[in-house]
Amino acid sequence: MRVDLGSHRLHPSIEPRILADLQGLLGDRLQKRQRNGRIRLLGRWMGFPLKAADLVSRTPKGFAARVMRDALVSPFTRPREDTFSEVVRAGLGRTISETFYLPYARKIWGIDPFRLSGEQARRRVAADSFVKLAARVVRGSGAGGARGSSYFWYPERGYGAISEALAAGASDAGAELRLGERVASVEAGSERVAVATLDGERIEGDFLFSTVPLPVLAGLTGADEAVMTAARGLRIRSMVLVYLVLDASRFSTFDAHYFPEANTRVTRISEPKNYRDASDPVDKTVICAEIPCWFEDATWSATPGSLAEIVTHTISDAGLEVPAIERVHVERLRAAYPVYEAGFERHLEAIDAWVSSLPRVITFGRQGLFAHDNAHHALAMAYTAVDLLGPDGTFDLEGWEAAKRRFAMHVVED
Ligand SMILES: Cc1cc2nc3c(=O)[nH]c(=O)nc-3n(C[C@H](O)[C@H](O)[C@H](O)COP(=O)(O)OP(=O)(O)OC[C@H]3O[C@@H](n4cnc5c(N)ncnc54)[C@H](O)[C@@H]3O)c2cc1C
The missing domain is CATH 3.50.50.60 (FAD/NAD(P)-binding domain)
Incomplete structure (x- = not known):
């Protein structure tokens, strides 16, 4: 059974000419697959990429309300300094940052998010504002999903x-x-x-x-x-x-x-x-x-x-x-x-x-x-x-x- 060096998917935002070359080389062994992941948040499982319905129905009481409140305030919030924690907090509010992005950042990059550059957030957090997050969640491609779709390419x-x-x-x-x-x-x-x-x-x-x-x-x-x-x-x-x-x-x-x-x-x-x-x-x-x-x-x-x-x-x-x-x-x-x-x-x-x-x-x-x-x-x-x-x-x-x-x-x- 062949395995990968960690989870790998080829994202649909690949340049069409490169995808065409890979399809030419791999033929139908390059399969189009639906994403089917889940994420452990607040002691429960949610589909990943996140879906609007899950965010409302599967999170603890009050969570969705706090996210909504953050979303209303967010257009008027600016990062106080150019750090990962400030950029994410200003874009996505306290609730989502503290539940998801800040602990994840600390684990992935090994240092406190306030010691990471704001550039890390701009390069790494695709949905870095409520507007982008909402667009993704509504499409079902979620906070971490591929731009505009929930499929990916993967070789047999x-x-x-x-x-x-x-x-x-x-x-x-x-x-x-x-x-x-x-x-x-x-x-x-x-x-x-x-x-x-x-x-x-x-x-x-x-x-x-x-x-x-x-x-x-x-x-x-x-x-x-x-x-x-x-x-x-x-x-x-x-x-x-x-x-x-x-x-x-x-x-x-x-x-x-x-x-x-x-x-x-x-x-x-x-x-x-x-x-x-x-x-x-x-x-x-x-x-x-x-x-x-x-x-x-x-x-x-x-x-x-x-x-x-x-x-x-x-x-x-x-x-x-x-x-x-x-x-x-x-x-x-x-x-x-x-x-x-x-x-x-x-x-x-x-x-x-x-x-x-x-x-x-x-x-x-x-x-x-x-x-x-x-x-x-x-x-x-x-x-x-x-x-x-x-x-x-x-x-x-x-x-x-x-x-x-x-x-x-x-x-x-x-
Ligand atoms: C866990 C994980 C999951 C990922 N998941 C995805 C995904 O789902 N989809 C996606 O598109 N991308 C994913 N990526 C990112 C993707 O792997 C990289 O974008 C891609 O590998 C970059 O290719 P590269 O050729 O630039 O670098 P690399 O693939 O890192 O190649 C660098 C090469 O340099 C070699 N090298 C290093 N040091 C030396 C040395 N001293 N002497 C000689 N050779 C050396 C290494 O052995 C390696 O072969 C993931 C990355 C990781 C770590």
């Missing part, structure tokens, strides 16, 4: 099938792919660029397109101390993924369970089998719990047994049954989420100025631009980079700077 053989199909397409077109190479250094000249591997090989080219984390690129390129100091100022949140192989045909009928509240370290549990129609084994299922953490902290270093215990407690505290566990498997993602700590802009600007001074190095992607993005945004960046590469081997650097300003408008979909 798991999300990784997208990368595999693109890799196969690239190879067919003549690209040589080498996976697992260890890069020792990058020489970024003004005419050529070279990458040296730990095995002592030197690969030269006209351009280097990089998606490794920006601080890693700075280190490999031998950037000066001022740039390295800026790089160290950019914090990246890690994540532990705990997979439980269950001796049951299904854990639930839902694709994902969301846990925004502070009573568990888990943020989401997904069941890959429910993301697709496929010939998965009938008598087994796998669930994957996402636990954000810092690199090498106690959670990162915890044993599979104790991580599995966190997951089973989360499940039973939410009133669900845990089927017999056949096996536990743990994956650790060092670079999961860029953290926009207050003041991060100054570090990012310094490192961006440095990378822009290297005419042969183009960095993009989630870690490569330290941007909150989805896979369809990362793909859009790659397509843009290709568009700007001329047939004569030149790269339109001015066009790229303009494109980066557009990328900064990307807002993540959950």
Whole structure:
């Protein structure tokens, strides 16, 4: 049974030309699926994306009234400072922020929301005002749902099938792919660029397109101390993924369970089998719990047994049954989420100025631009980079700077 590195869906807001390419590569193995998640809020389950009816009928008495009161006040409220907590509180009111967004932010990014930049809210909270939230809830695409719809795309053989199909397409077109190479250094000249591997090989080219984390690129390129100091100022949140192989045909009928509240370290549990129609084994299922953490902290270093215990407690505290566990498997993602700590802009600007001074190095992607993005945004960046590469081997650097300003408008979909 193929599983993903945490819950992944391809969002319908993907550029049509990119979707068409993926459909061309994957055919009807790229399935159109209805979202079917639920969220644990205030001791009860609600459909996720949230629906207006649930917000009124399934929340504790008085909750909807408090939200309505916040909505009336909100047009006259301005953030007192540019922090995540102030931006969300001004846009969505105290009730929704304190029940949902602030505890969730603290778990995902690991620091208090008043120490996060307001930019984190603008990039990460798609429905950041009552008007946008109401529009989504009425459409049924909810606070975390895809713009304008509640469906998503998903390959029959798991999300990784997208990368595999693109890799196969690239190879067919003549690209040589080498996976697992260890890069020792990058020489970024003004005419050529070279990458040296730990095995002592030197690969030269006209351009280097990089998606490794920006601080890693700075280190490999031998950037000066001022740039390295800026790089160290950019914090990246890690994540532990705990997979439980269950001796049951299904854990639930839902694709994902969301846990925004502070009573568990888990943020989401997904069941890959429910993301697709496929010939998965009938008598087994796998669930994957996402636990954000810092690199090498106690959670990162915890044993599979104790991580599995966190997951089973989360499940039973939410009133669900845990089927017999056949096996536990743990994956650790060092670079999961860029953290926009207050003041991060100054570090990012310094490192961006440095990378822009290297005419042969183009960095993009989630870690490569330290941007909150989805896979369809990362793909859009790659397509843009290709568009700007001329047939004569030149790269339109001015066009790229303009494109980066557009990328900064990307807002993540959950
Ligand atoms: C838990 C989770 C769930 C998500 N869910 C969704 C979703 O449902 N839908 C969606 O569209 N997006 C989702 N995303 C976001 C999506 O994964 C990213 O937008 C996308 O992966 C970005 O692609 P990228 O190529 O820029 O970066 P990545 O996929 O992060 O690729 C960066 C690459 O750099 C490599 N690398 C890192 N350090 C080094 C090094 N030192 N040397 C060499 N290589 C290195 C990494 O191994 C990795 O392969 C999710 C992300 C997470 C963490």
